[in-house]
Amino acid sequence: MRVSTKAALERDPEGSRRVGLLELFFDLVYVVALALISRHLAAHHTWTGALQSLLLLMAMWWVWSITAFLTDLYDPQQISIKLITVTVMLGSLLMASTLPRAFTEYGLIFACAYVGIHFSRGLFLVPLLHGQKAQGRAIRIFFWFALSAVPWILGGLADDPTSRAGLWALALALDYGAFSLGYPTPLLGRLPKTQYNVTAEHLAERYQQFIIIALGDAILVIGLTFSRTEFDLGRSLGFVVSFASTLLLWRIYSHRAGEVLPLAIGSVVETRRFFQVAPYTHLAMVGGIVVTAAGFEIVLHDPVGNTGWGMVLVLLGGPVLFLVGRSRFEYEVFGRVSLSRIVALLILGLMTPAMIFLPPVAIATGAMLVLAGMAAADTARSWGRVPEQPSPPV
Numbered sequence: 001m002r003v004s005t006k007a008a009l010e011r012d013p014e015g016s017r018r019v020g021l022l023e024l025f026f027d028l029v030y031v032v033a034l035a036l037i038s039r040h041l042a043a044h045h046t047w048t049g050a051l052q053s054l055l056l057l058m059a060m061w062w063v064w065s066i067t068a069f070l071t072d073l074y075d076p077q078q079i080s081i082k083l084i085t086v087t088v089m090l091g092s093l094l095m096a097s098t099l100p101r102a103f104t105e106y107g108l109i110f111a112c113a114y115v116g117i118h119f120s121r122g123l124f125l126v127p128l129l130h131g132q133k134a135q136g137r138a139i140r141i142f143f144w145f146a147l148s149a150v151p152w153i154l155g156g157l158a159d160d161p162t163s164r165a166g167l168w169a170l171a172l173a174l175d176y177g178a179f180s181l182g183y184p185t186p187l188l189g190r191l192p193k194t195q196y197n198v199t200a201e202h203l204a205e206r207y208q209q210f211i212i213i214a215l216g217d218a219i220l221v222i223g224l225t226f227s228r229t230e231f232d233l234g235r236s237l238g239f240v241v242s243f244a245s246t247l248l249l250w251r252i253y254s255h256r257a258g259e260v261l262p263l264a265i266g267s268v269v270e271t272r273r274f275f276q277v278a279p280y281t282h283l284a285m286v287g288g289i290v291v292t293a294a295g296f297e298i299v300l301h302d303p304v305g306n307t308g309w310g311m312v313l314v315l316l317g318g319p320v321l322f323l324v325g326r327s328r329f330e331y332e333v334f335g336r337v338s339l340s341r342i343v344a345l346l347i348l349g350l351m352t353p354a355m356i357f358l359p360p361v362a363i364a365t366g367a368m369l370v371l372a373g374m375a376a377a378d379t380a381r382s383w384g385r386v387p388e389q390p391s392p393p394v
Contacts, residue, residue: 009074009075009078009080009081009128009129009132009134010073010074010075010132010134018201018202018205019202019205019206019209020071020076020077022076022082022085022086023068023071023076023085023206024209025089026067026085026088026089026092027064027209027210027213029089029092029093029096030060030064030092030096030210030213031213031216031217031220032093032096032097033060033092033095033096033099034057034060034213034214034217034286034289034290034293035217035220035221035293036096036099036100037053037056037057037060037099037290038217038218038221038290038291038293038294038297039100039221039294039297040052040053040056040099040100041053041290041291041294041314042294042295042297042298042301042314045294045298045308045310045311045313045314046310048161048165049310050313051165052102052103052161052165053290053291053294054287055165055168055169055172056099056102057283057286057287057290058172058176058283059095059110059114059168059172060092060095060096060099061279061283061286062172062175062176062279063088063091063092063095063114063117063118064092064210065279066118066121066141067085067088068203068206068207068210069203070084070085070121071085071202071206072202072203072206073134073137074134080124080128083124084120084121084124084125087117087120087121088117088121091113091114091116091117091120092113092117094109094113095110095113095114095117098110098113103161103164103165104161107155107156107157107158107164108153108156108157109156110156111152111153111155111156111168112153112156114152115145115149115152115153118142118145118149119142119145119146119149122138122141122142122145122146123142125138125142126138126139126142136188136191137183137191139185139188140183140184140185140188140190140191141183143183143185144174144175144178144183144185145175147174147178148171148172148174148175148178149171150171151167151168151170151171151174152167152168152171154167155167155168155171176280179276179279180276203278207278207282210282210286211250211253211282211285211286211289212250214285214286214289214290215246215249215250215289217289217290217293218242218246218249218289218292218293218296219243219246221293221294221296221297222239222242222243222246222293222296222300225296225297225300225301226239226300229300229301234303234304234359234361235300235303237303237361237365238296238299238300238303238360238361238364239300241299241361241364241365241368242296242299242300242364244368244372245292245296245319245364245367245368245371246292248368248371248372248374248375249288249289249292249319249322249371251375251378252322252323252326252371252374252375252378253285253326255375255378255379255382277328277332278332280325280328281325281326281328281329281332282325282329283325284321284322284324284325284326284328285321285322285325285326285329286325287321287322287325288318288319288320288321288322288323288324288325289318289322290318291314291317291318291321292318292319292322293318294314294318295311295314295315295318295360295364296364298311298314298315298360299315299360299361299364302360303359303360303361304359304360304361305359305360307355307356307357307358307359307360307363308356309356311360311363312352312355312356312363313352315355315360315363315364315367316348316351316352316355316363316367318367319344319348319367319370319371320345320348320349323341323344323345323348323374324345326341327341327342327345338377338378338381340373340374340377340378340381341374343374344370344371344373344374347370348367348370351366351370
């Protein structure tokens with residue numbers, strides 16, 4: 001382990017690009033977080049529950065994303081960066097622990113943990129980077145997190161869940177919007193393009209690993225829920241369908257676009273677009289997996305029970321959200337979207353009205369068959385052909 005120095009804090013372009021063990025250890029917190037968010041949505045499959053789950057997921061995802069950028073832009077083997085990572089991990093675990101009651105009695109703790117993570121990182125990095133160009137980047141990011149801290153804390157103090165959701169939505173809009181705009185800051189302006197130099201192999205691997213974490217959440221939900229139920233015919237069918245759907249989501253993500261993501265990022269002279277778009281495409285895919293996992297819990301709990309519109313939207317909305325993110329992801333890698341993605345989205349949309357008359361396990365089976373058809377189309381299209389190389393849009 002090297003001692004931090006101002007000259008060596010940023011990642012060496014010629015150094016190791018592998019993901020460190022501490023980063024993998026850090027990700028374990030998000031297994032807990034995603035599982036709790038899935039459970040929250042399964043128990044509250046209403047518009048209010050969906051909004052709350054979305055806000056919680058966006059908050060957890062943003063902590064992870066900014067930390068992934070931190071370990072990509074700076075040398076993750078430096079003691080200072082390791083300390084920041086461990087501190088963020090502790091704060092993330094606290095956030096995850098409050099998720100089930102973030103919209104009741106633990107809202108302020110959740111908000112303070114989120115704000116504390118970003119504040120402590122900024123207060124540590126800004127003086128540490130004194131005299132370096134990267135200090136301007138740290139100041140810009142710290143400035144915007146300081147602004148968003150106000151609605152975060154006010155939301156935590158609010159007694160009404162609706163007011164809390166509105167204030168937290170405003171806070172997340174500031175956090176996500178500032179990132180998209182390049183953190184425009186008084187006297188400093190936006191981040192210059194030279195501050196978007198990412199390590200393609202490392203950052204791509206981090207996103208791939210988080211998709212695996214999300215799929216791990218789905219597997220965890222399937223196993224835990226099935227273990228608490230009777231192994232009757234309906235639940236056994238739901239078990240098989242849930243596992244097959246998870247396997248298909250992995251296949252659809254990894255097929256070509258997921259495999260060549262490092263090459264795609266490295267082939268673009270202007271890396272700023274990938275730096276800014278990748279968090280949103282992967283958020284959509286992770287969100288789709290989390291919603292799908294919530295659907296698995298519903299199916300395994302009562303596979304042939306009465307179906308409401310909330311159940312229908314969860315069971316079909318998960319695959320739809322995943323495919324929307326996957327389509328945009330594919331566009332960023334190859335500069336086009338496969339016809340199979342569009343057809344699958346149309347089929348899922350057209351079948352939605354009739355699903356209210358079917359039991360949950362039948363709806364899940366229908367969604368699984370659509371995913372299977374898309375995976376088969378992907379395999380048929382690439383069978384015997386030279387692997388397609390990345391061709392991002394200009």
